[in-house]
Amino acid sequence: MDGNGRWAKKRGLSRSEGHIEGAKTFRRIGEYAGDLGIKNISFYAFSTENWARPQNEVNAIMQLFYDYLEEARERLDENKEKGIRLRFLGDRTVLSPELQYMMDYIEDETKEMTKINLNIAVNYGGRQEILHSVKKIAQRVKNGELLPEEISLDDIQNGLYTLEQPPVDLIIRPSGEQRLSNFLLWQSAYAEFWYSDVLWPDFTEKDFDEALKAYEKRNRRFGGI
Ligand code: IPE
Numbered sequence: 001m002d003g004n005g006r007w008a009k010k011r012g013l014s015r016s017e018g019h020i021e022g023a024k025t026f027r028r029i030g031e032y033a034g035d036l037g038i039k040n041i042s043f044y045a046f047s048t049e050n051w052a053r054p055q056n057e058v059n060a061i062m063q064l065f066y067d068y069l070e071e072a073r074e075r076l077d078e079n080k081e082k083g084i085r086l087r088f089l090g091d092r093t094v095l096s097p098e099l100q101y102m103m104d105y106i107e108d109e110t111k112e113m114t115k116i117n118l119n120i121a122v123n124y125g126g127r128q129e130i131l132h133s134v135k136k137i138a139q140r141v142k143n144g145e146l147l148p149e150e151i152s153l154d155d156i157q158n159g160l161y162t163l164e165q166p167p168v169d170l171i172i173r174p175s176g177e178q179r180l181s182n183f184l185l186w187q188s189a190y191a192e193f194w195y196s197d198v199l200w201p202d203f204t205e206k207d208f209d210e211a212l213k214a215y216e217k218r219n220r221r222f223g224g225i
């Protein structure tokens with residue numbers, strides 16, 4: 001989700017107001033993806049690098065995240081009826097205890113849901129995620145449970161925040177940027193990319209359709225012919 005700040009600037013609003021609008025788009029597109037029957041969708045909400053932003057902007061984003069969690073908790077029955085499993089990717093240990101409690105609670109409450117996996121990446125970094133997995137493996141080696149030469153791709157995969165979820169098929173990046181920005185590095189090894197100049201708050205269901213249509217036309221060979 002990118003372009004909230006520019007969207008606000010264009011309208012003479014504060015960056016935080018851009019994030020408020022972006023959070024609305026997130027809800028809209030998340031719902032829509034569910035309606036379309038998409039099994040896995042991940043939203044990049046806050047990166048490990050975003051802490052470098054002014055404190056008031058960071059606070060505003062965390063408040064929006066909190067509001068969303070409150071809402072998700074209130075609507076737990078509704079979400080369960082829709083079969084939504086909510087999960088959070090990233091290092092949550094540095095977030096406020098209230099946020100952590102809500103994240104754990106919502107994940108636990110929805111863990112039996114199988115219709116759609118909705119991931120929200122918060123304090124997420126792809127490199128940090130791989131490091132997190134490597135540390136777990138190192139511990140197993142140290143404990144004598146695993147030999148270095150036995151370490152497999154699956155071992156690395158299993159230590160990622162996404163656990164058993166399938167690799168990424170399509171990355172949608174709005175706001176004209178054409179970079180991965182430390183998002184799902186491991187999982188995106190063969191992901192297709194789709195870019196759009198539309199700023200995230202303006203992103204519509206139609207834009208999402210366009211991305212999916214473009215994706216359908218791609219010829220994925222995964223290194224084969
Ligand atoms: C939202 O857009 C991304 C977040 C980190 C929440 P930006 O805040 O990066 O918007 P721009 O790139 O400044 O327009």
Ligand code: MG
Nearest residue numbers: 002003004005
């Ligand atoms: Mg940006």
